[in-house]
Amino acid sequence: MSEINTQMDLGVLDVKDLTFYTADGGFTGLKHKGEDYKHIVLRRIMPIELPNEYISIADHENKEIGILRDVSALAQNQREIVQTELDNRYYSPQVIEVLSVKDKLGYVYMEMKLKNMQGRIYDKSCAIKDVSRNIRTLPNNSVLIFDVDGNRYTIPQIKDMSKPSQKRLDAYLF
Amino acid sequence: MKQFIFEYDLGMDMNPLQGELTFSEDGSITSTAEGKEFFRFYASEIKEAVVKAGVGCGLLFVKAEGKDDRILCRFTMTGLKQAGEFCKIVNFFISSGTAAFPEKEEKRVCDSCGRPMMSEINVCVFCYSKLGVMKRALSFAKPYVKQITISQVAGIIPRLMFLISPLFIRYLINNHLEPQIGTWGQILFIAAGMLTVRVIGDVLVIITARIFNRATIAVTNDLRIHAYAKLQSHSMSLFAKRTPGDLIRRIMDDTSTINEFVTDLGRWVIDMFFNFGIAFAVLLFINWQLAILVFVPVPIVIFLLRRFWGMMMARFERQWRQGSRCNSILHDIIKGIRTVKAFGNEKQEIDKFSKANRRLADIGENNEVLWSLLFPPIGFVMGMGEFIILFVGGWMVLNGNWWILSGNMQIGDLMIFTMYLGVIYGPLRWMVHFPRWLANTTTSLVKVFEVLDDESELKPVANPVNIPISGNVDFNGVFFGYKSYEPVLKNITVDIKPGEMIGLVGKSGVGKSTMINLAMRLYDPNTGKITINNTDLRDMDSDHLHESMGVVFQDSFLFAGSFYDNIVYGKPDATFEEVIAACKVANAHDFITQTSDGYNTHIGEGGQTLSGGERQRLSIARAIIKNPDILILDEATSSLDVETEASIQESLNRITQGRTTIAIAHRLSTLRNADRLIVLSEGGVEEVGTHMELLKKKGMYYNLVMAQRQNSRKQEEEQKAEGK
Numbered sequence: 035m036s037e038i039n040t041q042m043d044l045g046v047l048d049v050k051d052l053t054f055y056t057a058d059g060g061f062t063g064l065k066h067k068g069e070d071y072k073h074i075v076l077r078r079i080m081p082i083e084l085p086n087e088y089i090s091i092a093d094h095e096n097k098e099i100g101i102l103r104d105v106s107a108l109a110q111n112q113r114e115i116v117q118t119e120l121d122n123r124y125y126s127p128q129v130i131e132v133l134s135v136k137d138k139l140g141y142v143y144m145e146m147k148l149k150n151m152q153g154r155i156y157d158k159s160c161a162i163k164d165v166s167r168n169i170r171t172l173p174n175n176s177v178l179i180f181d182v183d184g185n186r187y188t189i190p191q192i193k194d195m196s197k198p199s200q201k202r203l204d205a206y207l208f
Numbered sequence: 209m210k211q212f213i214f215e216y217d218l219g220m221d222m223n224p225l226q227g228e229l230t231f232s233e234d235g236s237i238t239s240t241a242e243g244k245e246f247f248r249f250y251a252s253e254i255k256e257a258v259v260k261a262g263v264g265c266g267l268l269f270v271k272a273e274g275k276d277d278r279i280l281c282r283f284t285m286t287g288l289k290q291a292g293e294f295c296k297i298v299n300f301f302i303s304s305g306t307a308a309f310p311e312k313e314e315k316r317v318c319d320s321c322g323r324p325m326m327s328e329i330n331v332c333v334f335c336y337s338k339l340g341v342m343k344r345a346l347s348f349a350k351p352y353v354k355q356i357t358i359s360q361v362a363g364i365i366p367r368l369m370f371l372i373s374p375l376f377i378r379y380l381i382n383n384h385l386e387p388q389i390g391t392w393g394q395i396l397f398i399a400a401g402m403l404t405v406r407v408i409g410d411v412l413v414i415i416t417a418r419i420f421n422r423a424t425i426a427v428t429n430d431l432r433i434h435a436y437a438k439l440q441s442h443s444m445s446l447f448a449k450r451t452p453g454d455l456i457r458r459i460m461d462d463t464s465t466i467n468e469f470v471t472d473l474g475r476w477v478i479d480m481f482f483n484f485g486i487a488f489a490v491l492l493f494i495n496w497q498l499a500i501l502v503f504v505p506v507p508i509v510i511f512l513l514r515r516f517w518g519m520m521m522a523r524f525e526r527q528w529r530q531g532s533r534c535n536s537i538l539h540d541i542i543k544g545i546r547t548v549k550a551f552g553n554e555k556q557e558i559d560k561f562s563k564a565n566r567r568l569a570d571i572g573e574n575n576e577v578l579w580s581l582l583f584p585p586i587g588f589v590m591g592m593g594e595f596i597i598l599f600v601g602g603w604m605v606l607n608g609n610w611w612i613l614s615g616n617m618q619i620g621d622l623m624i625f626t627m628y629l630g631v632i633y634g635p636l637r638w639m640v641h642f643p644r645w646l647a648n649t650t651t652s653l654v655k656v657f658e659v660l661d662d663e664s665e666l667k668p669v670a671n672p673v674n675i676p677i678s679g680n681v682d683f684n685g686v687f688f689g690y691k692s693y694e695p696v697l698k699n700i701t702v703d704i705k706p707g708e709m710i711g712l713v714g715k716s717g718v719g720k721s722t723m724i725n726l727a728m729r730l731y732d733p734n735t736g737k738i739t740i741n742n743t744d745l746r747d748m749d750s751d752h753l754h755e756s757m758g759v760v761f762q763d764s765f766l767f768a769g770s771f772y773d774n775i776v777y778g779k780p781d782a783t784f785e786e787v788i789a790a791c792k793v794a795n796a797h798d799f800i801t802q803t804s805d806g807y808n809t810h811i812g813e814g815g816q817t818l819s820g821g822e823r824q825r826l827s828i829a830r831a832i833i834k835n836p837d838i839l840i841l842d843e844a845t846s847s848l849d850v851e852t853e854a855s856i857q858e859s860l861n862r863i864t865q866g867r868t869t870i871a872i873a874h875r876l877s878t879l880r881n882a883d884r885l886i887v888l889s890e891g892g893v894e895e896v897g898t899h900m901e902l903l904k905k906k907g908m909y910y911n912l913v914m915a916q917r918q919n920s921r922k923q924e925e926e927q928k929a930e931g932k
Contacts, residue, residue, distance in 0.1 A: 059269065059278035060220065073277045081263070094277065122222055125265035125284065138333035139651045154223050161333065166529045184285035186264040205522040206529075 047100035259693035292693020359420035369409030378620035428467035462652035672749035679868030685736035711879030714888035758836030762843035764827030766815030794828035
């Protein structure tokens with residue numbers, strides 16, 4: 035029997051049919067086969083493994099228009115619009131230093147130096163509950179941290195951090 | 209002018225920015241940041257304010273007629289709740305023209321240290337007072353002060369007796385053995401005296417420990433019951449906010465930690481410090497200079513213990529977490545074993561568990577190796593203390609003086625010194641662990657107090673109006689969302705007359721079950737009100753309301769117990785005949801009687817031994833046994849086959865006659881006899897009317913019915929084709 039993906043239309047869109055633009059209100063819009071969607075939502079289907087591939091495009095009512103297989107297949111200006119929209123939706127600043135870690139009342143209180151996607155460096159403190167679930171080491175040795183408010187922070191490679199930062203985090207990594 | 213300010217923390221370019229989005233009483237909305245005003249407009253110009261959560265951030269935008277949706281601001285997830293609150297106020301203003309501001313804003317910054325408060329923790333993690341928490345915990349011991357005092361005062365006697373024992377030996381050596389003038393009779397007399405003191409001491413320890421333990425267990429029991437009762441008084445919001453595991457841990461594990469602390473504190477700690485004080489006093493009395501020498505290794509021991517203990521604790525915590533991870537993997541696999549077997553993934557699951565377990569073993573092995581390397585040096589330093597006392601004391605016994613130390617030391621005195629060394633070093637060793645012990649206990653206390661202090665969203669009324677409920681249910685301008693920033697119901701106004709049967713219709717997630725939850729007062733509306741016979745549900749006693757309601761949920765939960773136990777759960781004083789009647793109506797009687805023990809048959813936890821249809825029939829029986837004034841059916845027959853559904857439907861039709869009924873059904877045909885159908889769309893009421901009226905209207909209901917008919921026709925045709 036043939037594979038399931040050959041039996042089912044995945045709704046992959048042809049990049050030639052796509053024109054992304056920034057609408058007046060600040061949302062990203064899309065013109066596709068004569069339709070003008072003034073407010074679309076872009077979602078990464080595999081945000082960790084494939085951040086720039088398999089992007090689901092939905093209208094403002096969350097109805098999927100289709101899937102963009104690879105952002106790099108778009109023209110430069112189109113790619114920039116899509117990348118900006120994705121960066122605006124997925125906000126996960128990079129932890130460049132762990133300044134202190136304190137266990138308080140069953141929560142881990144962490145002070146960190148962060149770098150956001152635009153390269154701005156700033157300090158932030160946060161509380162983490164249930165650390166074994168909310169500090170996740172991924173197979174590629176990157177680390178994802180989720181705080182009690184639902185903010186997320188990324189450490190791309192734990193070994194690239196300073197030794198004191200690694201030492202402070204060590205007890206919480208699995 | 210009254211205002212509501214939402215402090216957003218990201219700019220449009222996603223860089224950190226401190227900005228304010230302000231809604232004022234006159235309906236104006238302004239955005240300012242870094243001293244600049246970005247825009248100003250009036251709420252009357254827009255249709256709706258909406259919050260949209262992204263991943264790690266969110267945005268607030270407005271919809272306006274004939275215009276593009278417009279983003280007002282962006283924020284990190286820290287601002288999500290406040291953004292939702294902002295939208296709620298603006299949307300209420302748009303629908304009613306009234307600016308309604310919350311009475312008190314949620315505390316977001318600690319008053320003492322200015323650090324941001326975490327949304328999940330009710331106290332500032334840096335400023336809470338451990339002493340205050342302990343004081344509050346001790347207040348729970350008030351009713352048992354008498355028992356605790358008796359046990360502690362009476363406990364002094366065995367403690368003294370324990371310390372007296374070495375003095376017998378000292379007396380024996382100094383006065384009878386060392387001068388070698390004692391007789392067998394004298395030795396026997398002293399030994400018997402020592403034995404008697406020991407026996408009396410041990411008996412008293414048993415008695416006082418029993419009194420004390422009884423009191424501390426009662427204190428923990430009170431705390432546990434208090435926390436559980438408080439939990440029951442909450443709305444469903446609390447249960448949505450905290451996981452069952454978290455709540456169970458708070459009520460069972462954290463109270464156990466508190467119990468251990470109180471028990472150990474009373475039994476061992478007081479004991480230890482009392483013994484320390486007496487032993488030190490005795491040693492000072494015998495030879496004060498040598499007594500001070502006992503403390504020579506103490507600073508080194510404390511230094512080593514503190515240093516190593518911190519490191520070891522971090523490692524053991526890691527081991528504990530990995531253990532907990534193994535537990536949850538095992539829990540998950542066993543719970544889903546049917547799926548694992550069905551997919552033939554046993555080997556994969558064994559590998560997954562083995563990998564986690566191997567890691568646990570590695571961490572454990574490393575810790576044990578380190579432990580065995582670190583602690584012998586500490587023991588050695590302690591041993592140095594004993595060596596110093598033995599050397600200096602022995603020298604003094606033989607020569608009278610050592611360096612600047614002098615005094616009349618005898619062999620018996622030296623023996624007392626060596627015997628009391630353990631009593632002196634014990635509390636010192638323990639004191640190093642005390643801060644961590646105290647921290648663990650205060651953590652548990654704060655978690656239990658959080659449950660006790662959590663204010664229920666369902667505010668109890670001082671003088672409830674418990675009017676007879678005849679079934680006139682009104683929704684007046686009701687807005688509600690499980691998360692304040694995501695409204696599920698928007699401006700619902702519906703008047704349900706007594707005895708009327710109402711069918712709620714709409715796509716999944718449109719708010720049908722939410723309406724039912726609000727009618728049962730499992731939650732309170734965010735704005736607007738729900739009344740029964742013109743009395744606001746919030747002014748009624750919840751127990752009174754629930755006594756008049758019968759509910760059948762889609763996921764009918766049954767408790768561990770017999771069929772009978774589960775049915776009378778709806779009416780504990782029901783007669784056996786009422787139970788049978790209810791089961792007959794619900795078509796449950798036949799399958800119950802076919803089981804080995806009939807109505808006494810024990811069903812497993814959650815009714816796991818029954819099929820979905822059987823569970824649903826039992827929950828129908830449980831709901832109708834109390835003959836409720838208002839009957840709520842939330843997909844009550846969804847797990848039944850068409851034939852059984854039809855027969856139950858017939859019974860239900862009989863029961864619902866003249867009784868206010870609110871029903872949700874996936875199969876629209878089951879609602880065709882409803883007096884009125886309310887069709888919901890995007891959280892609002894789209895259509896209202898009878899089955900025929902709505903079909904004629906050819907609106908949303910018509911489309912839903914047609915879609916279902918087409919689907920069933922297709923199925924029938926397929927079945928026919930298969931039959932041929």
